[in-house]
Amino acid sequence: xxxxxxxxxxxxxxxxxxxxxxxxxxxxxxxxxxxxxxxxxxxxxxxxxxxxxxxxxxxxxxxxxxxxxxxxxxxxxxxxxxxxxxxxxxxxxxxxxxxxxxxxxxxxxxxxxxxxxxxxxxxxxxxxxxxxxxxxxxxxxxxxxxxxxxxxxxxxxxxxxxxxxxxxxxxxxxxxxxxxxxxxxxxxxxxxxxxxxxxxxxxxxxxxxxxxxxxxxxxxxxxxxxxxxxxxxxxxxxxxxxxxxxxxxxxxxxxxxxxxxxxxxxxxxxxxxxxxxxxxxxxxxxxxxxxxxxxxxxxxxxxxxxxxxxxxxxxxxxxxxxxxxxxxxxxxxxxxxxxxxxxxxxxxxxxxxxxxxxxxxxxxxxxxxxxxxxxxxxxxxxxxxxxxxxxxxxxxxxxxxxxxxxxxxxxxxxxxxxxxxxxxxxxxxxxxxxxxxxxxxxxxxxxxxxxxxxxxxxxxxxxxxxxxxxxxxxxxxxxxxxxxxxxxxxxxxxxxxxxxxxxxxxxxxxxxxxxxxxxx
Numbered sequence: 001x002x003x004x005x006x007x008x009x010x011x012x013x014x015x016x017x018x019x020x021x022x023x024x025x026x027x028x029x030x031x032x033x034x035x036x037x038x039x040x041x042x043x044x045x046x047x048x049x050x051x052x053x054x055x056x057x058x059x060x061x062x063x064x065x066x067x068x069x070x071x072x073x074x075x076x077x078x079x080x081x082x083x084x085x086x087x088x089x090x091x092x093x094x095x096x097x098x099x100x101x102x103x104x105x106x107x108x109x110x111x112x113x114x115x116x117x118x119x120x121x122x123x124x125x126x127x128x129x130x131x132x133x134x135x136x137x138x139x140x141x142x143x144x145x146x147x148x149x150x151x152x153x154x155x156x157x158x159x160x161x162x163x164x165x166x167x168x169x170x171x172x173x174x175x176x177x178x179x180x181x182x183x184x185x186x187x188x189x190x191x192x193x194x195x196x197x198x199x200x201x202x203x204x205x206x207x208x209x210x211x212x213x214x215x216x217x218x219x220x221x222x223x224x225x226x227x228x229x230x231x232x233x234x235x236x237x238x239x240x241x242x243x244x245x246x247x248x249x250x251x252x253x254x255x256x257x258x259x260x261x262x263x264x265x266x267x268x269x270x271x272x273x274x275x276x277x278x279x280x281x282x283x284x285x286x287x288x289x290x291x292x293x294x295x296x297x298x299x300x301x302x303x304x305x306x307x308x309x310x311x312x313x314x315x316x317x318x319x320x321x322x323x324x325x326x327x328x329x330x331x332x333x334x335x336x337x338x339x340x341x342x343x344x345x346x347x348x349x350x351x352x353x354x355x356x357x358x359x360x361x362x363x364x365x366x367x368x369x370x371x372x373x374x375x376x377x378x379x380x381x382x383x384x385x386x387x388x389x390x391x392x393x394x395x396x397x398x399x400x401x402x403x404x405x406x407x408x409x410x411x412x413x414x415x416x417x418x419x420x421x422x423x424x425x426x427x428x429x430x431x432x433x434x435x436x437x438x439x440x441x442x443x444x445x446x447x448x449x450x451x452x453x454x455x456x457x458x459x460x461x462x463x464x465x466x467x468x469x470x471x472x473x474x475x476x477x478x479x480x481x482x483x484x485x486x487x488x489x490x491x492x493x494x495x496x497x498x499x500x501x502x503x504x505x506x507x508x509x510x511x512x513x514x515x516x517x518x519x520x
Contacts, residue, residue: 016040016057016195019048021073021091023062024513025139027338027476028180029089031375032191033059037203041373042338045075057085057199060092062178066142067094067104074099085171085198087126090140093165093174100148100167107143109159111176114138114183117163121154125198126173127164129189130155136163136177136184144176171198207378207385211243214370218247222327227368228319229329230311231256231281232400233270236331236371238392239383241279243370244329246386252329253322254279257314259307260287260413261402263427264420273392286314294404294411300520303411307401319365328365332372333379335475376475396427396441397475405520409448419446421499422465429491430469439481442469444495445508445519453503462503465495470517478512 016033020026020042033040043049045060058080065072074095080086088096094104116133136157144162147153155164155175164175173194179187195201227244231237231254244252254274258267267283274281293306319325371379376397383393399405403423407415423444430436445466453460467488472478492505508515 017055018042018059019045021045021061021063026061032180037205038195038201039205045073056201060088062090067098082170087194088174096174097144102148103146104142105145111138115157117155118158119156124154126193127154130186134186137181138177207381215247222248225326226251227327227329228325229254239379240331240371242386254281255318257284257286259290261404264424298409303404304401327368330369332369334375337372407446418501422495425494439469440472451504460503463501464504465502466506466508468508478517480509
């Protein structure tokens with residue numbers, strides 16, 4: 001279903017198409033293009049869309065593979081070359097060079113990290129405006145030792161002779177460095193040169209334009225059909241609900257499920273927050289159904305799938321309470337889609353998302369996902385343009401499976417209650433001390449270990465809780481938040497003193513990658 005919605009946007013919106021060869025930086029390329037208010041989409045290199053009507057430029061990503069491998073990822077560019085501009089980044093540049101008669105060999109020196117462009121062709125449209133000795137980020141094991149005969153060298157570094165080139169007679173470029181990462185200090189200039197000047201794109205991908213086009217699409221797609229939407233109180237489902245409400249009004253039926261895995265008092269707070277939004281919301285207490293399904297499960301993926309299955313069952317039950325309901329609305333966003341696609345090479349499944357993909361045959365509802373082309377920060381901007389309460393828009397992301405993936409090991413009501421109390425203290429103090437809005441996501445994790453402690457004159461042997469707080473833009477990458485020591489000491493003291501069953505608090509200082517934001 002999400003492919004159909006993506007194609008609707010593709011038909012209406014001029015765009016840059018990004019082909020993913022598996023680079024960890026592919027999503028950053030998309031972010032940089034969208035920061036220029038130009039719409040773009042990521043597709044696996046082996047699933048090139050057939051509708052290219054409004055594609056104005058093509059970017060080939062990097063890759064963990066080598067173009068010299070016998071089964072190196074390949075793509076037929078005959079539909080693009082000579083018709084629209086093409087930019088190959090790292091692996092993409094090497095692929096273009098090799099397939100046009102150039103030569104790629106293993107690097108004789110380590111080409112990873114910061115480098116300086118010592119020679120730049122200021123007359124070339126791709127590299128114009130770059131400063132002498134502009135810093136760029138290299139990350140490759142192969143290097144282009146010989147350019148194709150029809151290629152023009154446009155940039156190099158002291159150790160990388162071919163840092164950038166253009167194929168003569170066409171707007172096809174290759175760059176050996178990564179302009180999308182912040183370490184390439186003038187990377188935005190280069191991307192802007194390609195997107196604006198070379199591809200001729202205009203900065204018209206705005207929140208307002210997204211709302212206008214999406215509401216129109218939803219009205220056409222849904223007509224007078226009824227839609228059931230699961231609300232969570234978070235940004236994604238809230239924005240999705242308001243978009244659907246603008247399109248179909250009272251034909252939208254919202255359901256908020258208490259799965260027993262929410263934060264402390266969240267069920268009541270969420271229902272209250274939607275009171276004045278004009279949404280038709282029904283609260284459903286399904287705690288026991290989820291606890292029963294999770295009993296004895298310890299594997300993270302098994303827990304996710306069990307929760308997803310029960311969510312579907314609950315929504316199926318509730319859909320029968322709404323006469324002639326035909327659609328299930330979901331707040332799926334673009335990172336969910338990217339991380340859930342599994343193809344050979346670029347997109348191995350990292351984790352399942354219960355809100356991505358199809359539904360079982362017995363559930364006679366089709367899926368509508370109005371946000372599945374947006375990153376998290378873009379969802380917030382759209383929500384702001386819709387006039388949604390800032391308290392909802394600025395709420396930290398919260399995982400669909402809830403506290404089930406913040407309790408390592410099996411799930412019991414007792415463990416949930418312990419974690420709810422610890423989490424409430426952590427989040428409450430973040431807000432009280434003015435740190436909440438400086439953190440992108442925060443929460444507590446209950447570990448499956450116990451440790452020795454001393455309280456008063458008594459020896460204790462109780463649970464350990466880990467605090468997690470990160471800074472990020474869209475969740476694709478994240479750094480741990482450098483919260484003040486005094487604040488962490490206060491949180492630790494409050495949790496240990498007030499939450500029975502916890503006698504030790506630790507702080508997670510891992511970044512993504514290599515770690516993920518959630519522990520499971």
